[in-house]
Amino acid sequence: MYKLDPAKRHLIDEFRARPRGPHGPELTLLVNRLRMGPVKDRYVLVCTKPHREWVLAQLPGERGGMMKMHWQNCFADLDAAERFVFALRWKQLTGEPLP
Amino acid sequence: MKKVLGYLDRWSVEPGDGVKVMVSTYGVGHYDAALVRVICGDDSPAGPGFKEEVAAAFAGRFAGRMQPINAGSYGVVPHAPAFDGPGGLTLQATIYPTTPGKGVQGIITKWREADHSGFALYIDASGCLALRLGNGAGNRIDVSSGQPLPARAWCLSGASFDPRTRTVWLYQAVQASWAPPAALVERRVELSAIGRNDVPLLIAAFVSNENGMVACSHYNGKIESPRLRRRPLGGEEMAASFNDAVPPQLDADVVGAWDLAREPSSDRIVDASANRLHGQLVNLPSRGVKGFAWRGQEFCWTKAPREYGAIHFHDDDLYDAGWKPDFSFVVPAALKSGVYAVRLRAEDDEFHMPLFVRPRRGTARERLAFLASTATYLAYANYQWPLQEPLAEIKNQAVLVLEKGDVFLQEHPEFGLSTYDKHSDGSGSRYATRLRPVLNMDLKGPAWSFNADTHILDWLEATRQPFDVITDEDLHAEGVSLLANYGAVLTGTHPEYWSTAMLEGVRTYLDRGGRLAYLGGNGFYWRCAFHPCWPGAIEVRRAECGARYWIEEPGEYYLQFTGEYGGLWRRLGTPPQMVVGVGTVATGFDASSYYRRQPGSFDPRAAFIFKGVGASEPIGNFGSLGGGAAGLETDGADALLGTPPHALVLATSEEHSPGMMLVPEETGFHHVVMDGAQNPAVRADMVFFETPNGGAVFSTGSIAWAGSLAHSRYDSNVSRITTNVIRRFLDPTPFKLPR
Numbered sequence: 044m045y046k047l048d049p050a051k052r053h054l055i056d057e058f059r060a061r062p063r064g065p066h067g068p069e070l071t072l073l074v075n076r077l078r079m080g081p082v083k084d085r086y087v088l089v090c091t092k093p094h095r096e097w098v099l100a101q102l103p104g105e106r107g108g109m110m111k112m113h114w115q116n117c118f119a120d121l122d123a124a125e126r127f128v129f130a131l132r133w134k135q136l137t138g139e140p141l142p
Numbered sequence: 143m144k145k146v147l148g149y150l151d152r153w154s155v156e157p158g159d160g161v162k163v164m165v166s167t168y169g170v171g172h173y174d175a176a177l178v179r180v181i182c183g184d185d186s187p188a189g190p191g192f193k194e195e196v197a198a199a200f201a202g203r204f205a206g207r208m209q210p211i212n213a214g215s216y217g218v219v220p221h222a223p224a225f226d227g228p229g230g231l232t233l234q235a236t237i238y239p240t241t242p243g244k245g246v247q248g249i250i251t252k253w254r255e256a257d258h259s260g261f262a263l264y265i266d267a268s269g270c271l272a273l274r275l276g277n278g279a280g281n282r283i284d285v286s287s288g289q290p291l292p293a294r295a296w297c298l299s300g301a302s303f304d305p306r307t308r309t310v311w312l313y314q315a316v317q318a319s320w321a322p323p324a325a326l327v328e329r330r331v332e333l334s335a336i337g338r339n340d341v342p343l344l345i346a347a348f349v350s351n352e353n354g355m356v357a358c359s360h361y362n363g364k365i366e367s368p369r370l371r372r373r374p375l376g377g378e379e380m381a382a383s384f385n386d387a388v389p390p391q392l393d394a395d396v397v398g399a400w401d402l403a404r405e406p407s408s409d410r411i412v413d414a415s416a417n418r419l420h421g422q423l424v425n426l427p428s429r430g431v432k433g434f435a436w437r438g439q440e441f442c443w444t445k446a447p448r449e450y451g452a453i454h455f456h457d458d459d460l461y462d463a464g465w466k467p468d469f470s471f472v473v474p475a476a477l478k479s480g481v482y483a484v485r486l487r488a489e490d491d492e493f494h495m496p497l498f499v500r501p502r503r504g505t506a507r508e509r510l511a512f513l514a515s516t517a518t519y520l521a522y523a524n525y526q527w528p529l530q531e532p533l534a535e536i537k538n539q540a541v542l543v544l545e546k547g548d549v550f551l552q553e554h555p556e557f558g559l560s561t562y563d564k565h566s567d568g569s570g571s572r573y574a575t576r577l578r579p580v581l582n583m584d585l586k587g588p589a590w591s592f593n594a595d596t597h598i599l600d601w602l603e604a605t606r607q608p609f610d611v612i613t614d615e616d617l618h619a620e621g622v623s624l625l626a627n628y629g630a631v632l633t634g635t636h637p638e639y640w641s642t643a644m645l646e647g648v649r650t651y652l653d654r655g656g657r658l659a660y661l662g663g664n665g666f667y668w669r670c671a672f673h674p675c676w677p678g679a680i681e682v683r684r685a686e687c688g689a690r691y692w693i694e695e696p697g698e699y700y701l702q703f704t705g706e707y708g709g710l711w712r713r714l715g716t717p718p719q720m721v722v723g724v725g726t727v728a729t730g731f732d733a734s735s736y737y738r739r740q741p742g743s744f745d746p747r748a749a750f751i752f753k754g755v756g757a758s759e760p761i762g763n764f765g766s767l768g769g770g771a772a773g774l775e776t777d778g779a780d781a782l783l784g785t786p787p788h789a790l791v792l793a794t795s796e797e798h799s800p801g802m803m804l805v806p807e808e809t810g811f812h813h814v815v816m817d818g819a820q821n822p823a824v825r826a827d828m829v830f831f832e833t834p835n836g837g838a839v840f841s842t843g844s845i846a847w848a849g850s851l852a853h854s855r856y857d858s859n860v861s862r863i864t865t866n867v868i869r870r871f872l873d874p875t876p877f878k879l880p881r
Contacts, residue, residue: 063540064732065799065819078535085535087542089549093586094186097543102529106458106555106566110544121543128541 045076047133049142062125077132084111086128088118097124144550145491146173146206147579149463150484152678153516154498154613157475161497163484164465166579167206173488176201177471180481180496182600183585183593188766190600190852192586197482200471206488209466211578212425213556214360215459216248217345217368217400217411219421224397225252226338230374231397232302233263233273234383236434238364238452240567242269242291247361247457248348249299250368252341255349258282259337262348263301265291265361271314271325273301278337287314289325294363296434298324298384304374305335313380317434326377343370345400345411345421346455357424360457362567366433367451370397390415403451406430406443407702409675411453426461426573426676428454430702432695441697444705456565460558461676463578473499479507479610481514481599483585491546494585496592498613503620506627509872510609512598513631517614517639517670519592520680523580525560526551527691539732539801545588547581557581561682562691570692572702575679589767589849595634597766597848598661604856605865617644618672625651630871635662635848636775639670639682642706649721655835657871661864663826663845664689664726664775666711666718671703683708687807689729712783712807720784723829724777724843730802730818734773734846735795736763737828742790747880748830750870751792751840755859761793761828762860767849770795771860773802776826777843788880789831795844798824836876840867 054070066074083104088097089112099116103109118124130141148165155161167173177200181193233250241247242265251262251274258276266272269290276282291297296317303310310331315324341349345368347357373395375383390399391414398419404412406429413419430443433452443450479501483494498514501507528534528542529552535542544552551557558578559571583592602609609632616624618641625631625647637660645666652658668688671681684690685699688710701708711717718725738760743752755761762771772795779785798818808823809816818824826844833839850860 065801068800071800075536080532082530082532085532085542087544089544090546100544102552106530107553109553110549121540125541 045072047073047076047137049137049139052142055142058129059126062122062129077129077136086131088124095119097121099124099127143491144168144546145170146486146488146493147581148484148486148493148495149577149579150495150497153496153576154500154616155473156500156502157473157477159473160470161473162467162470164209164463165204165206165468165486166209166465167488168208170206170488172203173206173486174203175469176485178483178485180483180585180596180599181603183596184589184766185586186589186766189589189849190597193600194483197477198474204468211460211463211556212356213460213558214347214357214457215423215425215427215455216347216357216360217421217423217453219343219398219419221340221342222417222419224417224419225343227372227397229372230302230304231261231336232300232371232373232375232380233261234300235263235368236296236366236384237299238294238296239265239291239361240293240363240569242293244362246359248344248346248359249361249365250343250345250370251348252339252343253348254339254341257337257339259339260341261336263299264348264359271299271301271312273303273310273312275303275331275333276337277333277335278339281333283310283331283333285310285312285327285329285331287312287325287327289314289322292316292318292321295321300375300380302374302376302380303336304376305333308333309376311374311376311380315381324381328377343398346427361455362457364431364433364452364454366402367399369399371395372397401451402453403433403447406447406450407673407705423453425459426575426679427456427459428572428702430698430700432697436697438697442700444700454569456567456569458555458559458566460556460578461575461679481596481611496583498611500612500616501610506610508608508610509629510607510868511612511625511628511631512602512609513617513633513637514611514613515595515634515637517641517644517680518636519583520574520576521561521639521670521682522582522591523560523574523576524551524557525562525582527562530564537731547584547587551581561680564692570684570694572683573679573681577678591636594636594845594848597851598632598634601848601851601856601861601864604852605861607868614644615672617647621647622650622654625656626654628656629874630657630659630868632868633658633660633662633665635845637662637665638667639680640666640668640711641670641672645711645716645721652833652837652839653835655833655837655876657838658722659867659871660722660839660841661847663777663843664729665777666721667726669706669708669711669714671701671706673703685709686713689805710807717783718777719780722839722841723785723789723831724779724827724841725783726805727776727778727808728798728802728804728818728824729775730799731774732768732801733799734765734768734770735797736770737761737772737793737795737826739793740791743792745790748790748792751830751863751866753866754862759859761863762847762850764853764858765846765850765860766852767846771847771850772826772844773846775845777841778823778825779827779829785829786831789829791827792830793828795826832877832879834879838871838877840871
């Protein structure tokens with residue numbers, strides 16, 4: 044599996060500059076690593092105002108379960124939301140905040 | 143939060159037809175309804191903008207009410223005096239449970255909870271086979287095998303009760319080499335008689351005692367040979383009786399012996415006993431599935447029906463929500479053909495239920511027809527694959543964005559599945575229905591399938607091109623006679639699913655001189671089936687290969703509805719390249735690209751298509767779907783797969799992204815050069831060719847094409863090419879096959 048390396052700051056900068064891609068070959072590996080994982084508790088965005096507002100949420104992982112909404116994490120653009128989820132997952136996988 | 147939802151009893155209507163409107167509200171007292179004409183459903187900032195206009199048929203305010211949905215399939219045998227025989231009983235079935243640990247699940251039940259009357263063979267809360275008996279006076283006995291059933295293994299299961307000796311026997315014999323010895327339980331019980339009731343006998347569920355509910359405690363898995371005897375069989379006799387050679391109609395003890403191998407293409411379950419206690423299936427469980435007798439020698443249920451004697455039930459199967467109509471209306475005689483919708487509004491919520499108004503059968507109002515891909519809309523109905531699939535985000539190359547309808551489906555599994563989803567037991571969902579609210583047929587959502595097709599409607603409106611609307615279901619029912627009324631036919635962006643009758647209809651139309659403009663990608667891809675028993679439902683079997691979101695069970699590749707072999711048309715003798723010159727090669731959702739003209743576009747035969755288009759200008763390097771006209775899902779020409787030798791490849795897309803990948807059927811093995819950044823086979827080919835008797839085909843080979851039509855106020859090379867094609871296709875001057 045691809046290993047996350049905080050020393051590769053250029054990849055993080057590349058992501059921040061263009062969070063929704065297309066990404067270069069190594070950043071693609073990094074982003075795919077962050078995106079691997081189970082459905083349960085997966086971060087998603089729920090559109091709360093069409094094309095204008097999205098709220099961070101987590102999937103329950105089973106049919107009929109309620110979405111876990113993170114109302115305090117509300118975004119006006121999808122790039123910002125992608126950056127936020129990227130940082131959350133980085134912290135989850137490395138135990139360290141995103142450099 | 144959704145506050146109002148509904149569905150119509152039909153999607154395709156003609157003037158004078160009645161339409162029933164079923165509505166449910168959630169937390170609101172009333173709703174407003176109106177008939178609107180749909181012009182464009184894409185309200186995104188990048189798109190042409192949402193456009194609808196109120197049609198005059200009706201508008202009004204209605205009282206709301208919540209209507210439930212009872213998902214879960216089962217068999218129902220009406221109560222009959224034969225069930226009221228004296229003495230004991232034996233219940234038997236060969237079962238293949240898929241979620242035995244999911245709680246109480248009925249196998250054969252005739253149980254009334256209110257007075258504890260009747261009997262039930264079932265799986266209990268601890269996952270064991272169990273027998274329930276009641277005297278009708280509050281005394282209920284439950285006896286368990288005490289041995290949890292394994293998932294996905296056949297099991298001979300039986301239970302009996304002798305009231306004279308007050309003895310219950312349970313027999314549970316898992317048919318696997320690794321299984322423990324058969325469990326045989328014998329127990330004395332404090333019950334002297336079974337209380338009679340008049341509730342139906344159910345297979346794979348219990349009768350519910352809740353208001354408005356029909357069945358509950360649904361079973362997941364296969365059931366074969368359910369049988370009810372009047373005589374209690376004990377011990378060894380029970381074990382031996384599974385191989386009973388006496389035909390059930392000659393066995394005086396048999397009350398009902400349901401032979402599920404009979405009439406497998408119907409919703410009937412046939413009682414082979416002399417009592418003829420036939421039943422009916424509810425909510426479309428799977429038939430044409432392997433039974434206990436299947437040995438892997440025969441793969442077609444029509445050729446070995448005895449090996450396909452099971453039915454696979456699911457607790458989330460759904461055919462008809464069965465809501466009561468809130469109101470109805472008649473399609474006005476003067477309403478022009480087009481795409482309409484019944485729009486519901488409740489407070490800040492809104493829901494559209496599309497309605498396709500066609501001309502009267504056998505007539506055409508215009509020379510051009512838009513063929514609405516209702517088979518594909520059905521296949522995608524209530525699509526929720528991303529909610530269950532760990533790789534969905536990687537496939538989409540972005541954090542998943544859920545709309546209000548997606549959240550509702552996540553929290554309301556009773557609204558049923560699409561043919562892209564898996565059942566709760568992990569098996570593929572083969573059926574989808576329109577007789578329920580279809581949340582992704584609403585307008586203003588993502589531009590995919592139906593909503594993406596409104597880009598074409600919008601463009602036709604903007605360019606003042608008159609057209610009629612017809613649907614896949616009409617084509618399936620009427621064949622080529624539906625198309626014969628038109629000089630030219632346009633497809634939508636994604637005409638993916640085709641029944642045999644639909645495909646034969648369009649091929650014959652072309653052979654007779656018809657003109658077809660295929661304005662999409664991933665078209666003519668899967669075989670699907672319709673059935674007169676279940677109007678409004680579609681069946682798909684994802685056999686062999688293809689971009690599959692679940693993989694069909696081996697030995698179950700033949701469609702229940704028709705007995706036909708399922709899968710890709712590419713593997714069924716009619717690849718899309720044979721029909722429209724191109725077939726699916728790639729999919730990807732991160733970015734779209736553009737086309738570059740190829741030598742074929744400079745052939746004099748194609749001059750009409752490129753009138754006003756420069757020789758070197760990129761085509762469609764703009765658009766609302768990924769920024770280009772070539773993308774999402776794309777098709778290529780392939781002589782080996784049937785692209786006609788005289789077909790002209792007019793343009794080919796280039797510079798695709800790393801997220802655009804070859805489809806599985808385009809490569810025989812995995813390798814690392816599968817994506818658009820590395821592999822030139824990842825492309826869209828634009829193709830033109832003539833057909834016999836003056837006809838012609840034009841194909842864009844890209845779902846994203848229509849997302850570029852509105853660019854620059856409908857004045858771009860994408861719009862120009864499409865206009866040029868339609869104008870010429872409507873000109874009756876015959877095309878000539880090149881010699």
